Amino acid sequence: MIFTKRNKENAPPKSIRTRLISNFIIVILISVLVFEAMLMYFTRFYFYNNVESILTNQIRTTADFYTQYYSNVPLDINIVDNAEIFWKQTKAEVQIVKFSGEVILDSEGIIHKDLLKSDDFKDALKNKKGVWKGIRESSGERIMAVSYQLKSDTGAVGVLRFVTSLDEIDSIIMYISLIFICIGVFVILIAVIMSILLAHSIVQPLKSVMGAAELMASGDLKVRVHKDRNDEIGKLADTLNYMAKEILNRDNVKNDFISMVSHELRTPLTSIKGWADTIIDDGFNDKEILNDGMNIITKECGRLAKMVEDLLDFSRFISGKDELKKERTDISAIVDYVKKQMSKRAAKEKISFSAVYDNLPAIFLDRDKIKQVLINLIGNSLQFTQPGGKVLLRVFEEKNSLVFQVEDNGCGISDEELPMVREKFFKGKNSKSQTGLGLAICDEIIRMHNGSLSIKSELNEGTVVEVRLPYDRGEYETKI
Template sequence: MIKKGMTRQIVLHYFIVVFLTILLVELVFLFAIRTYYYDGISNYLQSSFDNTRAPANYRDIVSSYSLDKAEVQVLDLKGNVLQNSTAFIVDKPVQTGDIPQALSGSTGRWIGKQAGTGEDVMAVTRMIKINGDKEYLVRYVTSLELVNQKLFYITMVSAGIGVIILIVVLMVSIGLANSIVKPINNIIGVSTLMAKGDFNVRIKGNYPHEIGELAATLNYMADEIVRSNQIKDDFISSISHELRTPLTGIKGWSETLVSGGFDPEETKLGMSIISKETERLIGLVEEMLDFSKLQQNQMKLVIGQVNLKEILQETMLNVWAKAEQKQIKLVLEPGDASYIVQADGNRLKQVFLNLVDNAIKFSPNESTIKLVIKELAPERVRIVVKDSGIGISTEFLEKVKDRFFQVNPNQGGTGLGLAITQQIVQLHKGEMHIESELDHGTSVMVDLPLLEKKPATPDLTKEAN
């Protein structure tokens, strides 16, 4: 007995489908065989009418229509038997279905049980005329016992073949079900271990079709979870270091200043360091809060009309001091028009601040960073931040926008900057692309829907040094 489960369902479904198919085929086959045999007998009896000469008188009817293995009866139009080729006496009028058919002018056929004996017989009847006016019914009656025995034998043989086919189908369906269920049971077992937190297990075996895809997907999921956990661990380690550094500076200078005995310059320096580290700490916390809001779809945008040129000019002014420390030149190429987009100005500025800040961070001293605005399509505008810095290898190019990912964790940061940037761009129905070549610089392209294009205004701040 097959236990409850998918195996039983598969076997049962296959078995029912094949059983119904075999039953239908056998019924059609047996009906066709029966029809073939009965029609053959009927045609043989009817051909005797066509091949027999009309008798000269009433007494010659039986002898004229005599036929081996068939009884010949001569009936009047009321069904009374007038002559019979056998000694069997019929004392009642014949009222079977072939009589009305013969009286209507066609050849009548009837299959049933012979009255008195209960034997299966076939009767074929036709009307004839003697001397052109006298009408009689000539009726052939033949036994169907031998034919029915042969049909019964054929039925038993076909039923036996059907049973054998069903047994084979049952065995094949069990094997097929096992070939499906065993991999699924294996997948369930491995999935259970994964659900308990063991992500080092993998589904082994090359399974075909959808089951193979399912196994590969689960293995990929486990790999991604392991990778995400590793990234999370690295992030926790990194953020702990990032938080500890400013806190250590704040604590150290606070304790130092509390002890007293410093001149105004030293006190000013200590307070400046405390202020700088506090801003750094606030930046880290805000970055994590932004990421949390984005992950929970809780970031609210204050949408309005934003001039891209003005946003980029403000961005350049905000990072000017940092660029000046490395003698990096910031160049704005605003194009031949003012481009207006529907956006949250502060969040859009956050995007470009992060991109330009990264460009400065990874660019060599005395290099140039370009900010380019150009129309991409009639309803699309592209902002490009291009540097000539260290670039990103192909291996890491697709991963740099992943959360917590850092090409070089030793350089500090949370690994959330580009992930947040990309999600803010997506909230504005835009796209962000990165093109980079190792040691030859990086270009970050932000595509946004264009609301309006205005004629260019005088450029007051094209370069910031």
């Protein structure tokens, strides 16, 4: 038992091609055999039924003729004087049988020593047409017998029985069956050839897909599956190609992220370590150097904290663990808070910053997340605007949406970089971002609010970032 189990486990697996061909052949064989059996059955049924119908018509005609013209004469006398009336209507063997089963007339001259007990005779005794098919004991041939009552003026006088050989009919049926079998074998051969070709047409593309998948699994993500059809295999090829492309992109993003984080961490850490060593070596004797060093250390620590915060925010969004905490929020209060916070930075960088709004509604949203978005967008505008420039925050209602527009007249974004600025870890030529995650995080927050974020920019002209947050006044009033 164990030996058999191990053999099954170690046996080479059947290929899809082998299984397809085997299944096709099994289905074809079963279908052809069933069809052949049905053809043979109906052929046999047709010929036998035809013979039965002919004998039935002949025996009824003879019985009716006897009843109409000879029923006034006793049966024994008719057999002697008018025997030809019983067989002139047919070429079959004619028998006249008494109710006791004694055969008193046989057109073939056969002497019957035993009483007749066949099923057709028994049915005729019950005044029904009797039909029987079987083998004649004396000759061994297959026969069909049809029995019918003979009636006179006084009632039934005996049973008329027509008997015919089925050997010739069976030979014809056998000949036709052989023709059907030959046709069936030919059909099976053609079907097997077609099955092999069909299995090849299915398996060959699968082999191509499987080969490409194995290369992808081994690390070659640049290989692509050639698609030459639009069926399920074609969709599988598209899926594998898309998967390889996404894995390659994610691998590139991972490498870029590691490179970026390494670089961004090294720069502030180098500054912090350098100034810490300078302060230690100086022994706190020079207060000016001490103050400069502490200021730089504080600034670099802030950069590190901001970078870590961006990475944590991004990680939460990607994992789906960050959920919105919506509550009724006064938008005017958010705008005032952001204006107050960003005005100091704008003044420090000698940039004119203003916020314009009027009669803003109180709607349901995550106030902290929206603050984060506005601070990030305004911070980007300040970062890319030269001293003496202008940054404007405009907030208004439009078509059941609350619209935030952050506009600046800074350096702008080139047409090549504009479609990519919201991608993760993207940093353009003029970017001063540490992680390249700011706009990606903002876009994710707005998407969670079912809103949209769009960017319009012209190089050396300025940029307009627009955020649209849809809201339903009826839903708002219901919640109030």
